[in-house]
Every structure is written in structure tokens, then in C-alpha cells.
Amino acid sequence: MDFNILVDYVAQLFNGKGGLVKGCIERLDRNGADIVALENPILVSTNTTQWHVFAAFGTLKGGRSDWLIEKCTELGASSVTPLLTERSPSISDNRVDRLQRVILAAAKQCQRLHEMTLNTPSKVCDILPIVSRSKLSFIATAEATPVLNVLTSSKQDSIGSIIVGPEGDFTDAEVKLILEAGARAVGLGPHRLRVETATIALLATAMLWSDC
Structure with missing residues (x-):
């Protein structure tokens, strides 16, 4: 299997799909490393908590x-x-390639055995069926009910979707479509947040709530 170094020296190696093996680094230089497996690979099951952003x-x-x-x-x-x-109509192909590398580096850093999936860009109309099928979908919107209040009144689940708009927010028409598909609007406090801040705040809250 195509494994990547996760930890140095007595190394743990992973393939991003749950495969894990311990190995010993025999040689290490600027061109790479020679590693000998110390045991047979094991397969670690994926986390049951699944939130899609x-x-x-x-x-x-x-x-x-x-x-x-x-x-x-x-x-x-x-x-x-x-x-x-x-208000955010495109993303460049070279940006997507770079983000794949960011995912790999982050997975190694935090010892995540299953790589996060970066899906192909989608329009709002494309995600409506996904929202409709989800038991839990949350869209971050201004002046909505605080997210903790919404979660308290929701049946706890470990699978769901969070949806965050662009700089300048969704248009009213986009919000209407997403809400009609079954998403619940949630607020993230009194201040206007950047896209990345809102995304991480909502994801972290949902992950902690799922694990309670």
C-alpha cells in the first residue's frame, strides 16, 4: 500500500484510509527515507461522527x-x-490541488488515519437533495436562533451537514432554497464572522455536541 510517514524514528505509517503499520526508519536523507515494517498492517474503522461541511x-x-x-x-x-x-461563484483548479496537499499535511500532523474528503465544487442547487436527505443540516445566518439553543432542541445525532455562505453572506433567495430543503438556521453570536471563522465555530460546536 502507498503509506506516508506519520511519526519519526519508530514510525507509524498510514494510507489515509484507516490502514496503519509500525515501521523502523533505516535510512533518512534529503531524498527520502527507507522504512521497514515491524508488523502487519491493521485497519482502523472510521469515526462514527460524520459532519459534512x-x-x-x-x-x-x-x-x-x-x-x-x-x-x-x-x-x-x-x-x-x-x-x-x-457572491462566490468559482474556485480555481490550482487552489483545489493545493488544498489536497493541505489535507494530507494536516492529517499527518494530527494523526488522523482517515483523510478528510475534498469534494468537487458544488452550486447551491446541487446540495439541496443532500440537505433534504440529512437528518440534521444547519445553515449559519445572521440574526438566527443561537446555535446552542437550536442544538438543545434537536435530537442528538452524529451525522449531519453544516452550510456557511461567502463574504457578504448568501442571497435571500439562496437562504430560502436551503431552508425549504430542510436546513435549520443557526446564529453564531452578535458579530459578523469571516467565512473561515464561522465554519470552524459551527463545526467545532457540532462535533462536541455529537460526542456528548
């Missing part, structure tokens, strides 16, 4: 999308989908 971060600059993806990986999101909206 839909965030309109295509227009973020200055490494902010890298930070969003890195923290989603660390927090345990199952997948992230770049959301294409009226």
Missing part, C-alpha cells in the same frame, strides 16, 4: 482557505465541499 470559500485570499481546510481536517470533518454561490 459546505462552505463558500472560493474567493478567500491570503491563505485563509488553507486555514479553513486545515482546521476542518483537525476537527474531524468527514468532508468539505467548496460551495459556489452568487
Whole structure:
């Protein structure tokens, strides 16, 4: 299998799909490393908590999308989908390639055995069937009921979706479509948050709530 170094010296190696093996580094130089497996690979099952992120971060600059993806990986999101909206209509192909590398680096850093999936960019209309099928879907919107109040009144579940709009927020028409598909609007406090801040705040809250 195609394994990557997770820890140095007596190394743990993983393939991003739950495969794990201990190995010994025999040689290490600037060109790479020779590693000998010390045991047969084992397969670790995936976490039962599965939150899927839909965030309109295509227009973020200055490494902010890298930070969003890195923290989603660390927090345990199952997948992230770049959301294409009226105010964030595109994301470049080279940006997607870079984000895949960010996911791998973050997975190694936090010892995550199952890599987070980066889905192909989707329009709002494309995610409506997903929202309709989800038991829990939350959309971050201004002046909505605080997220903790919404979670308290919701039946606890470990699988769901969170949806965060672009700089400038969703249009009213987009919010209407998402709510009609079955999402619940949640508020994240009195201040206007950047896309990456709102995404991480909502994901972290949902993950902790699922594990209670």
C-alpha cells in the first residue's frame, strides 16, 4: 500500500484510509527515507461522527482557505465541499490541488488515519437533495436562533451537514432554497464572522455536541 510517514524514528505509517503499520526508519536523507515494517498492517474503522461541511470559500485570499481546510481536517470533518454561490461563484483548479496537499499535511500532523474528503465544487442547487436527505443540516445566518439553543432542541445525532455562505453572506433567495430543503438556521453570536471563522465555530460546536 502507498503509506506516508506519520511519526519519526519508530514510525507509524498510514494510507489515509484507516490502514496503519509500525515501521523502523533505516535510512533518512534529503531524498527520502527507507522504512521497514515491524508488523502487519491493521485497519482502523472510521469515526462514527460524520459532519459534512459546505462552505463558500472560493474567493478567500491570503491563505485563509488553507486555514479553513486545515482546521476542518483537525476537527474531524468527514468532508468539505467548496460551495459556489452568487457572491462566490468559482474556485480555481490550482487552489483545489493545493488544498489536497493541505489535507494530507494536516492529517499527518494530527494523526488522523482517515483523510478528510475534498469534494468537487458544488452550486447551491446541487446540495439541496443532500440537505433534504440529512437528518440534521444547519445553515449559519445572521440574526438566527443561537446555535446552542437550536442544538438543545434537536435530537442528538452524529451525522449531519453544516452550510456557511461567502463574504457578504448568501442571497435571500439562496437562504430560502436551503431552508425549504430542510436546513435549520443557526446564529453564531452578535458579530459578523469571516467565512473561515464561522465554519470552524459551527463545526467545532457540532462535533462536541455529537460526542456528548
